[in-house]
Amino acid sequence: MKNPKRYLVTSALPYANGPLHLGHIAGAYLPADIYVRYLKLKGEDVAFICGSDEHGVPITLRARKEGVSPQDIVDKYHEMIKNSFAELGIAFDIYHRTSDPLHHETASAFFKEMNEKGEFIEKEEEQFFDEQEQQFLADRYIIGTCPKCGFENAYGDQCEKCGTSLSPKELINPKSTLSGNPPILKTTKHWYLDLEKYQHEWLEKWIDSHKSDWKANVYGQCKSWLNSGLQPRAVTRDLDWGVPVPLPNSEGKVLYVWFDAPIGYISATKAWAKENGKNWKDYWQSDDSRLIHFIGKDNIVFHCLIFPAMLKAHGDYILPDNVPANEFLNLEGEKLSTSRNWAVWIHEYLKRQRFYMEGFPDPQ
DSSP states (O other): OOSOSEEEEEEOOOBTTSOOBHHHIIIIIHHHHHHHHHHHHTTOEEEEEEEEBOOSHHHHHHHHHHTSOHHHHHHHHHHHHHHHHHHHTOOOSEEEETTSHHHHHHHHHHHHHHHHTTOEEEEEEEEEEETTTTEEOOGGGEEEEOTTTOOTTEESSBOTTTOOBOOGGGSEEEEETTTSSOOEEEEEEEEEEOHHHHIIIIIHHHHHTTTTTSOHHHHHHHHHHHHHOOOOEEOEEEOSSSOBOOSTTOTTEEEOHHHHHHHHHHHHHHHHHHHHTOOTHHHHSOTTEEEEEEEEGGGHHIIIIIHHHHHHHHSSOOOOSBOOEEOOOEETTEEOBTTTTBSOBHHHHHHHHHHHHTTOOOOO
16 A cells, blocks of 8 residues: 555554563564654554453463452553553553453454354364363463474463464373363364465465565465464353353353454554544545554464454455564573563563662662
């Protein structure tokens, strides 16, 4: 797009299960902030969107660890993250949150629209179940040995050592993070997005159209997934924390966080537009708008394959024009990670900076 009328720039929604670390800033926030400042200096119409991702298993794991409710966790870390961004001078036009009622409403409506169009496959499937805890295990409640690199603490959705996306059944010697016991397989019903259909209908051609203008690491990872063949992917989970599935007879099921989180960009834009006398549809549903996602390496598949498939299947939205993604920032050879407590924490960095600038000794 040569001369867009407006820009919608998003940064990946950070999980509100811990503070920000240096890898977050280097990967998805500082580059976006620089780009947005450049556009605004040129006089462009820009909306810079972000917010806390407050659903999903990392939140429930943190709550369980600290002995509090998931809402307590997201309230705590949403404010910490928001304040860190402000102190760093990262100037979002809005910093929203997915626990907000507007987001629940938006995500529910998005799901129902797709469901009414017949875009989901409804089926029963065996999933891991913890007999001791009497609970189905979402992907991050399962750890095991990665079949690709041999890392012994890979999650059921991704190995943080080699970056490979996984399914729980691919793990070697899986065990529940709740009880520590090996899980059993038990049947449950869920709704699936038929990514295989989209791949053959249009997704592969669309990715190929960006071979020359997307970063090599982004295009290459997309092609790797496409060459392996996309499979239907569940959009719901058995969990008690998240956006409830808005259908009859679906108690105890929520929208899978990878489905609901990117819709957070839309709900945040709605909130910003309402506060600023704008029409949110101009940014999401107009062909003369340019959508750009700034993300980290681990979010490439979701922002370049899955979310575009959701937008296209819904039918009313534009697709991303570019998805600049950065590689992982490592510390002593290991990827920075909130869940593994391996990071240079931004709130601690800022505290030290204040002490240094004010002439005080290093706080211990």
